[in-house]
Amino acid sequence: MSSETAFGFHALQVLLKTSPERIVKLYVAKGRQDQRMQKLLATCEQRAIKPLWLERDELDKLCDGRHQGVFAELKAGRSYAEKDLYQLLEKLDGPATLLVLDGVTDPHNLGACLRTADAAGVHAVIVPKDNSASLTDVARKVASGAADTVPLIAVTNLARCLKKLQELGCWVTGTAGEASENIYQADLGGSRVIVMGAEGKGMRRLTRECCDSLVKIPMAGEVSSLNVSVATGVILFELVRQRQLA
Numbered sequence: 001m002s003s004e005t006a007f008g009f010h011a012l013q014v015l016l017k018t019s020p021e022r023i024v025k026l027y028v029a030k031g032r033q034d035q036r037m038q039k040l041l042a043t044c045e046q047r048a049i050k051p052l053w054l055e056r057d058e059l060d061k062l063c064d065g066r067h068q069g070v071f072a073e074l075k076a077g078r079s080y081a082e083k084d085l086y087q088l089l090e091k092l093d094g095p096a097t098l099l100v101l102d103g104v105t106d107p108h109n110l111g112a113c114l115r116t117a118d119a120a121g122v123h124a125v126i127v128p129k130d131n132s133a134s135l136t137d138v139a140r141k142v143a144s145g146a147a148d149t150v151p152l153i154a155v156t157n158l159a160r161c162l163k164k165l166q167e168l169g170c171w172v173t174g175t176a177g178e179a180s181e182n183i184y185q186a187d188l189g190g191s192r193v194i195v196m197g198a199e200g201k202g203m204r205r206l207t208r209e210c211c212d213s214l215v216k217i218p219m220a221g222e223v224s225s226l227n228v229s230v231a232t233g234v235i236l237f238e239l240v241r242q243r244q245l246a
Contacts, residue, residue, distance in 0.1 A: 009068050011148075012072055084153065099122045101132065
């Protein structure tokens with residue numbers, strides 16, 4: 001019995017590549033024969049997965065989102081506990097890069113942050129168990145496959161987790177519009193935890209108190225802040241740039 005679903009070309013191509021054994025049933029829209037569909041069907045054939053053809057209105061009933069003509073029922077993926085985070089750190093050869101999303105409740109933003117995290121080489125994304133978006137179908141679609149490549153770890157007590165990461169040698173850098181140092185002045189070297197707060201509210205007080213430093217993105221225009229997923233990309237790739245120069 002499947003317990004998860006996924007839809008959209010990017011998400012399903014990654015699943016077919018990395019975890020084809022999770023696919024219980026894969027549905028595709030009748031009549032769609034463009035290049036993207038042909039590529040997906042070729043991958044299905046390579047993985048010995050036989051898709052089921054449905055009329056588009058039948059697919060619409062299965063999926064609430066913009067499925068693009070492809071939808072899959074999945075076996076449950078691996079779930080991660082807090083202990084897995086610390087075990088992951090022990091196995092790393094180089095510096096760790098971790099992303100914390102404190103109070104991000106929009107699944108679109110979660111998915112976009114996961115996609116950016118994958119591109120920037122983030123080892124894990126950490127969220128609090130309460131008051132946080134979960135890995136819904138929408139989040140998976142927006143993540144474009146990154147939901148299956150970047151561990152998403154929900155922790156009961158975020159402040160306690162951050163203190164533990166500090167004990168393990170990580171520096172915790174939080175983001176705040178009123179910070180005195182911008183990301184281009186800050187040293188983002190070493191094992192680093194980047195903490196992003198919710199749009200509008202920012203980080204919670206206890207989370208902020210756990211940070212070793214605070215940074216901001218310099219803003220030249222009239223807009224006071226960026227969407228959290230956009231801001232995450234800006235900061236993570238400044239970290240990547242500094243690592244490459246080190």
